[in-house]
Amino acid sequence: MVSVGGILSAVVLLAPALGASLVVDERFQAWDRDADGRLVPEEVPKHLRGNFDRVDRNRDGFIDLEEHLAVVGLPARNTRAEVRLIPDVAYAGDGHPRRRLSLLLPKRPTVPEPLPLIVYIHGGGWKGGHHRDGARVLMDLVATGRFAGATIGYRLTDEVIWPAPYEDCRRALGWIRTHAGDLGIDSRRIVAYGHSAGGHLASMLAVREVGPDRLAGAIDFFGPTDLLAMQSQMSPDGLIEHDASDSPESQLVGGPVQEHPELARSASPIEFVDREDPPLLVIHGDQDRLVPFDQSKEFVKVIREAGGSVVFLEIEGGGHGGFRNPRIFEAVRAFLEHQLHGKGTSPISASLPHAPGG
Template identity: 40%
Template structure:
């Protein structure tokens, strides 16, 4: 059976924004529709678009929730369209369902790019925490048909041209060893977010844990990636971004790492403004014409 081509819903205009709320980007049997909220400046210009992926340990969170440092709003102010996407949580489905869902959102946006007024060649991704993990995977697997899934539109690319990753897990198998001295959880525990994501204790499922780890997919074909991480992160160890940065650098990929001194998870304890500015500048270099 051919996948349904979910249409673009009627837009609303609020102030200087055009908004498409709860656009259905795909359906999974027995599950709520996968949706996205698309915001863009209310004009006729073709805009680059950034997919925003929320965090929440893969267990909670919403595309409608407040984001650290008002990131989606800051992107709109910088002239981007923004797609705030949903994905199945770990209590609903195991990995790779979450990756399949965000890929479906990218393909839907690209399929409807003309109606949304966005440039299908200038799509980037930004995620934080668990959303950062999915953003990294999205960036590294855009040309891997085995990880595309079968959700939503299938005849479009799910690749992205740039990625920003804030304090995202990169190797589920090394998180426990890299834990902060005052780390707030045992990442190898059967009830850890990582174990729930793969369906059992991380170290007991090395194949599944590796498949869910961005470091597995590192190559020189990666789009430009910016990693941002606090050096006092007690949830996702800073070693996760250091490890990913090293592997990407060794592979010849374009990657930059910004370690924020004194910052815990969500950059608590530091001023996020320099990191927001650096992240938008990183996207500008890839997604905005000179």
């Protein structure tokens, strides 16, 4: 049984400034290595640099805190009093620092237990990121009292190749299912959710897991789906040479991706689609310079041809994340409500601007 005695709450830091409250964004502070209050491209994580020009609204070559917050947004409310965090659970039992998960449980559920679960898988090109990053994504959803949350880590390509990251995600889900009764979680109602590499892994779980391990759905924000096609689909201004030996995809399969076609196909969700797969929500910006938009477009086409269920949100002018249109996140919530609670209607496929008024 998991002890909840050591539960920690997520912290939102507030500092007074000019008579108002200014949110101190921990990511901005961590990236701002010289502490000058602004970011240059070299300080931004590599997998996010494709969005630098769009975030730098005044085109001065720097991103200040105001520009950063305009993209990532402010927290709607302080949720630390509403959510219990159980951090860094070693789900594999081997002490590996990457094979850990954190649980987010509402202190006051607003629906009968057991609660459905949203499992977040972090991005980072399978070579970066951390499971703790997912707490920010899940916090407001869990604070409604309608969902439990888990954010899971996996080994990265500095030490493993495919299928190890996928198998780690499966093992984390196995741990959750084993302890679901103790945690008040309904193991039959699980949706996987991820961005970029995390979206890829969420989609892979959706199309591969069957029987009692079958998911209730998956949410894929701009994840790769067909590794062998990525370079051919890349726009002329793309930022990654996907067929190069040092690309994220090549590192995932242990060498130049085109020289490892069988392993690349085994790591491509598009290869495993069938009509029995759970519903997917796929979201992708049509100006993504890291993961080609056609990765999602073709994935959705194959799902529909197979008779599967998929909602596709094409984000006009959207890059590799940084979307600010609230309708996108309303669709995410509607999808979760429909798939996990049977409430309302699922969102419909649409083309949406990346920001309000776009």
